[in-house]
Amino acid sequence: MTRKLYYEDVYMMNFDSKVTRTDADERGLYVVLEVTAFYPTGGGQPNDEGTLNGVAVFNVEEVDGEVRHYIKEEIANKEGVHGEVNRERRLDHMQQHSGQHIISAVFDDQFNIPTTSFHLGKDTVTIDLDTEKLTDEMLENAEGQVNQIIRSNDPVETKWVSVEEAVKYPLRKTLSVQGDVRLVIIPEVDYNGCGGTHPHSTGEVMAAKFLGWTKNKNQVRLEFVCGHRVLQKLGQKHHVLSEMKRIVPKPEQELVDEVGELIKASKEKDKKIAELEEQLLYYEAQEILSVSKEQSVIRRVFSNRPIKMLQSLGKMIVEEAPSAYLILISEQEEQLQFVLARGADINRNMNEVAKQAMTLIEGKGGGKPNFVQGGGKRLVDGEHFASQIQELL
Known part of the structure; x- marks a missing residue:
């Protein structure tokens, strides 16, 4: 041993x-x-x-x-x-682990909410609490009591005792070991069987800060930091806030409302841009139809057109060209994307045509019998690919 x-x-x-x-x-x-x-x-x-x-x-x-x-x-x-x-790592773990003992004790004593699991992560710490929700009032109350215990600088004692001796203490969990057990004791605060490392006093934990909670199955997962991690988190958040103030020159208390207004305005602009793009596509579709009235196959090759734009344009065209096939190709830097469709008066499964065409570009895709889309490698240029599809048609 x-x-x-x-x-x-x-x-x-x-x-x-x-x-x-x-x-x-x-x-x-x-x-x-x-x-x-x-x-x-x-x-x-x-x-x-x-x-x-x-x-x-x-x-x-x-x-x-x-x-x-x-x-x-x-x-x-x-x-x-x-x-x-590694001294820094050891002391950090001591601060986080002892902070967890104090936090779990406060939730157990004040709200009758026991801790069911504990995880000490690289950046933050979490505990699972046996409750379905936490209120802001509970969190504020608990965090205040936790930090009061830390400031009280109470001793953190450890001792090895037999299981028979251990059960004489007000332990929070039933012991699952036999023989001697190591107790970690913060008098009048917490009594726990624990094999972890802890400082000699609660004051060495420095401080604790709750970061939020999420639902985890039928329980709550509380995230927090203690000790030097509190300062690290404060530094990170201060840096983010300073950058935000540089971009949005407003007092801190007005930043949230100001950013909210900016996001709202941005969404409204995005909506307007989408509407204008839809109108432009409609006029483009009408122009293509006007010069393709007598054509049984309508084909166009574009440069760097997104596939969604090809789809929208394609739907507009085939709706007004019931007796024509449609081939739309977009040439990208290393790939080709396509839309292949037919008018309502044509009875043909375009998936079968697309399947043959995709072998030419090692591609993949699919869709409905009247409208398919796909893409693959740019093994040929767009015009050549469009010509090969037209031959298949």
């Missing part, structure tokens, strides 16, 4: 040890040490990272009681191993 220094001194980031075993599994090459300060993944908390004799440790897992340190290459001096834990 590896001696676990992270339980003896959570602030120990440097240590000396030796390798007792080297092996590999599905995760990669790993070493087992006589003693270690590297915390392995467990209980919702990610593993520590760092180095062993300068070799990067990218993962740490506990398997069958041994702590496996996963490394990219062999360690040179196995008898004299110096380990360095």
Whole structure:
């Protein structure tokens, strides 16, 4: 069994040890040490990272009681191993995990809402709460109480006790282990069986900020950050806000309304542009029809026309050309797109024609018997492709 220094001194980031075993599994090459300060993944908390004799440790897992340190290459001096834990990552995880304990305790005590799961992510932390909704009033109340507990700088105690001793404490969850269990205790606030790393006082959590919640099945998933992550989020949001003020020169309190008006105006312009484009397509369709009255096949080749525009133009044309075929091609930089249609007086499945045509450009597509669309590689130019389709017709 590896001696676990992270339980003896959570602030120990440097240590000396030796390798007792080297092996590999599905995760990669790993070493087992006589003693270690590297915390392995467990209980919702990610593993520590760092180095062993300068070799990067990218993962740490506990398997069958041994702590496996996963490394990219062999360690040179196995008898004299110096380990360095990434201090910033460790302290961040301590802040987030202890903050989670406090948040879960407040929701349980004040609203009778227990926590069912916990995930410590790279950017934010989430807990699943056993309720179907949260109100703004509840969130404001809970966040205020959480930060009051943090500011109170209460001690965070850890102790190993037997299961029989542990049940004498007001635990929030029934223990699922046998033998000795590690308790994390914030007196009068929280009593929990937990194997994670925690600071010595709530004050080290610094602050907690709720970021919002979403429904997750029949529960609620609350997203939050603690400690230095609060400052990081504040910095990110301040940067976004500063950029917004540069683009929209308005006071902060007026930005939301101003951006809302800009979006509304933009949507109105988009609607007007769409209406004008529809009118232009109609006039274009009429022009094509006027010069194609006696033609049994109407064909046009365009440059960089979107397929939706081809479809709209094609529908307008075939509606007024009941006895004609229609071929519309759009030449793109590396592909050809097409619309193939027939008038109402023609009884022919255009899917069959399109299927033959698509072999010429290694394409794909489909549609209704009277109107199909597709596209493929630009193996020939648009005019040549249109001519080949007309021969098929």
